[in-house]
Amino acid sequence: MNKQLIILFLTLLINFGSAQGQEVDTALFDHFGIGLDSFLNDAGDFRFFDDQNIQLPNDYDPDFDAWQGWAISSMTDTDTRGFSNQYSAITGAGFFSDNYVVAGTFGGGSVVKFIDGPTASLGMMVTNSTYAYYSMLEGDAFAKRFGGESGNDPDFFLMSARAYYGDSLSTDSLVIYLADYRFEDNSKDFIMDQWTYFDLAPLGEPDSILLRVWSSDTGAFGINTPAYFCMDHFTYLRPMTTSTYEDPFEAKILGNPVDERIRLEWVGPSRPYMLAESYGKPLAIGFLSQGMNEIEVSSFPPGIYMLKIKNGPLYKILKR
Numbered sequence: 533m534n535k536q537l538i539i540l541f542l543t544l545l546i547n548f549g550s551a552q553g554q555e556v557d558t559a560l561f562d563h564f565g566i567g568l569d570s571f572l573n574d575a576g577d578f579r580f581f582d583d584q585n586i587q588l589p590n591d592y593d594p595d596f597d598a599w600q601g602w603a604i605s606s607m608t609d610t611d612t613r614g615f616s617n618q619y620s621a622i623t624g625a626g627f628f629s630d631n632y633v634v635a636g637t638f639g640g641g642s643v644v645k646f647i648d649g650p651t652a653s654l655g656m657m658v659t660n661s662t663y664a665y666y667s668m669l670e671g672d673a674f675a676k677r678f679g680g681e682s683g684n685d686p687d688f689f690l691m692s693a694r695a696y697y698g699d700s701l702s703t704d705s706l707v708i709y710l711a712d713y714r715f716e717d718n719s720k721d722f723i724m725d726q727w728t729y730f731d732l733a734p735l736g737e738p739d740s741i742l743l744r745v746w747s748s749d750t751g752a753f754g755i756n757t758p759a760y761f762c763m764d765h766f767t768y769l770r771p772m773t774t775s776t777y778e779d780p781f782e783a784k785i786l787g788n789p790v791d792e793r794i795r796l797e798w799v800g801p802s803r804p805y806m807l808a809e810s811y812g813k814p815l816a817i818g819f820l821s822q823g824m825n826e827i828e829v830s831s832f833p834p835g836i837y838m839l840k841i842k843n844g845p846l847y848k849i850l851k852r
Contacts, residue, residue, distance in 0.1 A: 572604040586647070
């Protein structure tokens with residue numbers, strides 16, 4: 533995806549709203565001003581970093597320059613192995629920009645809190661830290677190489693998400709595999725090295741979310757795999773608080789439900805659009821031109837999709 537499309541995609545997602553008086557907000561972690569190839573592991577007396585409605589707890593010990601919870605990073609080192617490179621993402625950058633956050637989920641995990649109370653989470657982008665990536669790929673003094681000598685060991689490294697509703701922690705969890713070597717066909721084994729979407733919508737409206745990592749490589753003191761992952765672009769729904777400018781144009785959808793493609797007539801000037809799962813993962817972006825337009829959906833499974841036109845209407849599309 534080129535830079536122009538990335539900027540378009542970001543703008544659309546931030547403005548993607550619902551007809552029920554909610555709109556999407558996105559925590560991008562870009563306002564900390566740390567500069568390129570820097571990190572911030574101390575949140576000071578507040579003991580948390582915040583962005584929009586997101587609060588990320590941070591526990592810093594100045595005596596040992598040690599931290600738990602979350603750190604802000606713009607590190608780009610995708611080569612250096614070991615603990616000295618604990619603040620880098622294996623992608624070498626954030627999902628849309630330089631900044632991202634690193635979780636050190638030692639012990640009980642890392643928490644994402646919502647400042648304004650129960651909030652509908654949509655999802656976030658996740659990837660491995662450089663430290664954890666090479667530890668799994670090659671092994672190190674503390675952790676094994678995933679797959680073992682034969683390559684057949686059924687190793688895994690996953691992240692779980694559980695929701696706090698008040699003081700109650702959900703028993704069910706969502707999971708995403710940051711590495712998976714359990715396949716019979718070793719060619720399918722992987723260690724995540726790209727930003728990947730983690731859908732959090734099934735959690736509903738929690739007060740906070742607990743994120744933990746789990747590994748097949750464990751010892752007397754817990755998991756041996758470095759307990760780190762990186763996060764960016766955390767999206768959630770919130771009530772609309774201000775009026776939003778709307779173009780006085782509407783699209784005419786020609787046939788809904790749809791089968792192979794969405795056909796629509798657009799009478800306004802050229803406008804970008806985004807097609808997404810129902811308040812979930814964005815699927816496609818593009819531009820509507822004046823006149824007849826078609827959006828290919830033949831590869832998408834049956835279900836309900838949302839078509840958002842920038843500064844304009846939101847349409848619910850049923851795919852058969």
